[in-house]
Amino acid sequence: MRRNRFIATIAAGLGIIALVPVATALGDDAPAPAGQSIEAVTALGSAFTYQGRLTDAGSPANAVYALQFVL
Numbered sequence: 001m002r003r004n005r006f007i008a009t010i011a012a013g014l015g016i017i018a019l020v021p022v023a024t025a026l027g028d029d030a031p032a033p034a035g036q037s038i039e040a041v042t043a044l045g046s047a048f049t050y051q052g053r054l055t056d057a058g059s060p061a062n063a064v065y066a067l068q069f070v071l
Contacts, residue, residue: 054061 054065056063
């Protein structure tokens with residue numbers, strides 16, 4: 001019982017910590033400087049996530065392949 005309460009407390013704490021970047025991005029409702037949007041004021045990272053599926057003749061690929069990513 002005590003262990004479950006401890007785990008629930010840790011989970012709740014991590015959930016609150018996870019909301020800090022959201023609250024930071026939303027700001028304090030102060031108007032943005034003239035000519036600037038919230039995107040221009042908030043620092044954004046350069047990383048992105050991409051997910052895809054590698055197939056070979058319509059079937060899932062199951063071998064060694066050389067991949068090249070170009071932006």
